[in-house]
Amino acid sequence: MTGSAALELRGIRKAYPGIVAVDDVDLTLYAGEIHALVGENGAGKSTLAGIAAGERAADAGTVTAAGTVGLVHQHFELVQRLRVWENVLLGREPRKGMEIDAAAARAHVLDLAQRNGLQIEPDAAVESLPVGVQQRVELLRELDRNPAVLLLDEPTAALAPAEIASFFATIVQLAQRGTAVLIVTHKLQEVIDYATRITVMRHGRVVERMRTGETTVDAIARAMVGGELPVVAQRRPTQPRPCLRVRMPELTLDVNGGEIVGIAGVEGNGQTALVDVIAGLANAEGIVEIDAGDRPNLGIIPQDRQTEALVMTWPVVDNVILGRQSILRHGATIDRARAIADAQQIEKQYDVRAASLKTPIRALSGGNQQKVVVGRALIDDPALIVAYNPTRGIDVGAAALVQSRLIEARNRGAAVLLVSFELDEIFALADRILVMYRGGIVGEIDARDDGARAEVGRLMAGAR
Amino acid sequence: MRRWLTGPVGAMVLVLALMSLAMIVAGTSPVDGFRALIVGALGGRNEIGETLVATSALLFPSLGVALAFRAGLFNIGAEGQLLIGALLAGAAGAQMHNAPWIAIVTMLVLGAIGGGVWGAIAGFMRARFGASEIISTLMLNFVAADFALALVNGPLKGPLATGAETAWLVPQYWMPTLLPQTRLSIGILIAIAIAIVLQWVLSRTVFGFELRACGDAPEAARRSGINIGRLTWIALSLSGAIAGVGGATIVAGELHRFNTQLSPGYGFTAIAVALVGDLQPLWICVAAFGFGILESGGLAMQAAAQVPKDAIHVIEGLIILVLAARRYVATRAEGTV
Amino acid sequence: MSGIFGALIVLTLIKATPLIYAALGGVISERSGVVNIALEGMMATGAFTAVIVSYASHSALAGLLAAVLAGALVGLVLAIAATRFKVDQIVAGMGINLICSGAAAYGLVLIFNQPGASAQVPALGRQYWLLVLLAFALAVALQWVLQRTPWGLRVRACGENPRAAAAAGIDPLALRMWAVTYSGMLAALGGAFLSIGELNLYSDGMTAGRGFIALAAVIFGRWNPLGAAGAALVFGFFEALQYVLQGRIAWLPADAMQALPYLAALFALAGITGRVRAPASDGVPY
Secondary structure (H helix, E strand, O other): OOOOEEEEEEEEEEEEOOEEEEEEEEEEEEOOOEEEEEEOOOOOHHHHHHHHOOOOOOOEEEEEEOOOEEEEOOOOOOOOOOEHHHHHHOOOOOEEOOEEOHHHHHHHHHHHHHHOOOOOOOOOEHHHOOHHHHHHHHHHHHHOOOOOEEEEEOOOOOOOHHHHHHHHHHHHHHHHOOOEEEEEEOOHHHHHHHOOEEEEEEOOEEEEEEEHHHOOHHHHHHHHHOOOOOOOOOOOOOOOEEEEEEEEOOEEEEEEEOOEEEEEOOOOOOHHHHHHHHOOOOOOOOEEEEOOOOOOOEEEEOOOHHHHHOOOOOEHHHHHHOOOHHHHEEOOEEOHHHHHHHHHHHHHHOOOOOOOOOOEHHHOOHHHHHHHHHHHHHOOOOOEEEEEOOOOOOOHHHHHHHHHHHHHHHHOOOEEEEEOOOHHHHHHHOOEEEEEEOOEEEEEEEOOOOOHHHHHHHHHOOOO | OHHHHHOHHHHHHHHHHHHHHHHHHOOOOHHHHHHHHHHHHHOOHHHHHHHHHHHHHHHHHHHHHHHHHHOOOOOOOHHHHHHHHHHHHHHHHHHOOOOHHHHHHHHHHHHHHHHHHHHHHHHHHHHHHOOOHHHHHHHHHHHHHHHHHHHHOOOOOOOOOOOOEOOOOOHHHOOOEOOOOOOOEOHHHHHHHHHHHHHHHHHHEHHHHHHHHHHHOHHHHHHOOOOHHHHHHHHHHHHHHHHHHHHHHHHHHHHOOOEOOOOOOHHHHHHHHHHHOOOOHHHHHHHHHHHHHHHHHHHHHHHHHOOOOOHHHHHHHHHHHHHOOOOOOOOOOOOOO | OHHHHHHHHHHHHHHHHHHHHHHHHHHHHHHOOOOOOOHHHHHHHHHHHHHHHHHHHOOHHHHHHHHHHHHHHHHHHHHHHHHOOOOOHHHHHHHHHHHHHHHHHHHHHHHHOOOOEOOOOOOOHHHHHHHHHHHHHHHHHHHHHHHHOHHHHHHHHHHHOHHHHHHOOOOHHHHHHHHHHHHHHHHHHHHHHHHHHHOOOOEOOOOOOHHHHHHHHHHHOOOOHHHHHHHHHHHHHHHHHHHHHOOOOOOOOHHHHOOHHHHHHHHHHHHHHHHOOOOOOOOOOO
């Protein structure tokens, strides 16, 4: 099945200020193979993929490709307000005189989609499409250039379990026709299921090369982390007492103190709106009540730490103040002594690695930034914690620490609402699981039931 | 290095270099040109007084502009806010019959109210409708100028006035002179006091913290529970009020009447001053003094070095263009311009 | 009465023309993702250049062409600042406005040896009606270019998501550079219309905020060439109205009436902004 070398990377190196993202990496892809590139967040996988695709320049090393190299981005690079065919054919528009030949363009895109077994509506505006369909658009754009090599960066992150199978059917078909495919992913079961060879990266270097027949999920995970996996805190019995009560036309939700309720669902099914309503940032028809007792109401871990949670140019201390102004208020001014003490406490409890608390927070790694966000949300011991993808894009060690702190807060009696696109995370943390689909809750599953995973997967895809 | 170059010191060096270049192009040696400038600005009691008068006139709108910028709002309407503040102060001062200190305080308060309302209009439009404050504050400059002209050509025209101006204030209503035998009034002390208070507000208070959060990361600010709409109109109102007080001090302190020509573009120069001062109130005091030297020494330089005073606007523009390489506002809200 | 009505229509067309040019310049720049606050300065540059070249060459047409070139130059400055140096586009635009108006004021002193206004120079005369027609023709043409041609699609893509455009093999920086340069040419043409079309001289401050009114027209016209031209007509109407009404309404002084077009722009801005959507990457450096 595998043929000649389609892509050769030799001695690739790329450094950013303060960090070597990719360090002397060799990688060869053969025509017709599906190759998995795995590693922790920050291991340098996406940087390497970007270099291979020619989107960024390496500091050293050579890239040799047998043809064009296509890249499907983790966060799709699509023009939301343009139509599907406009996105697919952007830069290579068929012409009739000086105008774009729209009819030819539509026919071309339909034909391309059919040949690859993908369904698409060429005239739909991309912004009106579900995330999974948007990925198809990006895939089609790359396929239209007949790539010898196709790079897929976390391609299944935004897909429901059912969509994942059909997505891989397309990819396997492509490989059979001779395309070399590289999948950058952290979902190791998919690696075992679909890839033939595996390259493991850690801290910018290749640390292991494996064949799927000869390895296991656990072995790959240990290679990624470079040792044993960190342990997450234990759940302890708690006394449930009602805390959050949401009554909306399409959605009923109760979260008790002392439990973690996980909201599973594919991105774009109303999770953001739900979080905003609970946080009081959006109005909605219905009731949202929080019974906090004598504790502060709410601690929030927003989805995107860089734009929604932190002021990146500010020092760590000032970011610890943000959102807690009323708590730290001292007359008209801010009690900076207390703020510094709080920041020191977070630094200690969360093992935050920062040169100083006066360092601008953008100088910290993603994992350390997220520790500050979580620490800030939990420090005042709120009755309700809303955590939206709390471990997204951070390394395994930081993720385990964040998850442990959430469990400990639950053990202390806090109500935790965990909204996550990662089923693994939901199953690792949640006491109860609710599935969101098209803005509503479509089912509740006990996390400990046999077959819960399959049931959640079905519900996420819209089955009732 | 980059930060230093684009910071206040780098900007000052740039000003001097550009001015030298302009003088060489005009066929004068920079040494003669700068000597003329310095002598013209600082060569004697009267010259120093005039330089500080210009410093004071620039300092108010610059502080206002900086306050708005720190909140992520581009207030380019300081000129109009200053004018409305001056107009209200001048109109009231010419009609009043109270004790002098009541009259002076009233004029200053009316100046703040006038400028504040002018800023609040833009703030309300931004907060309520999302209308770009850049365009609205600029439009309001023209509206202010036209209204002021209509009023001082009509009902507010002084009985003895030949041009477009109000009646003179009675001498008891003039603000006390700070430097005897010059036009410099205690207005400059008010400006410095405002700068000190503003520095404290921005760095220490909850309000200042929230204001800076809006400017540096609006989405994070909103999600942390800060009411951005409320902050927007408060920031633009305060910004306008500070510029408006400045207008009132020109009327009560130096000109002693309202005249439509009272500002040669202080509100626009203020943008350069605020940027050179790195949006920090205390640095802005230093920057305003530097620009005050340019304003008052410029005339002397014009005579000695053959560089027209208008060239200073070109230099101000170049400074702003160079300083634009720094980021003042994190991400602008969608659909604002 | 029909006399007033006819005069109002003619005056509206004349007053709207420079706004249309500037607004089209604003549309093309912002659709590519660069906020163009410098329209005002570009207009001033066009107005001033047209006058000095017309003065030197005794040809209004030469003045017109020179104005377009000068506008391209100013556009290029903003374009390079915005693409190469990734500056804050709004701050840079304000700087360019000051440079342009200051340089023109400086130029008046250097060339005509008098501050405030230039000498009278050869103007376009009756030919300026061709420029009025051209403005409308360009609006239609630009609409076609943006909606129907490959280049237009690419401009729109860059204004929405330059990284997606780059992923499709387009160079967003080069494209923005051209778009902003064209923007400068259009705005300068509008400025030249003010100085050697409507009049035959340049005076300080003659653009009088029209660049900003044009920006309001861009928003009011939802970033579409035809919409922006329509909005420019509306604002042009209010400017014309102010001239026609002057002296006809006793209780309203002429000075106050001059504020009419600015107030119209303010109200339009307040009324429309919440209901329109700017290009997603408008003003965001790539």
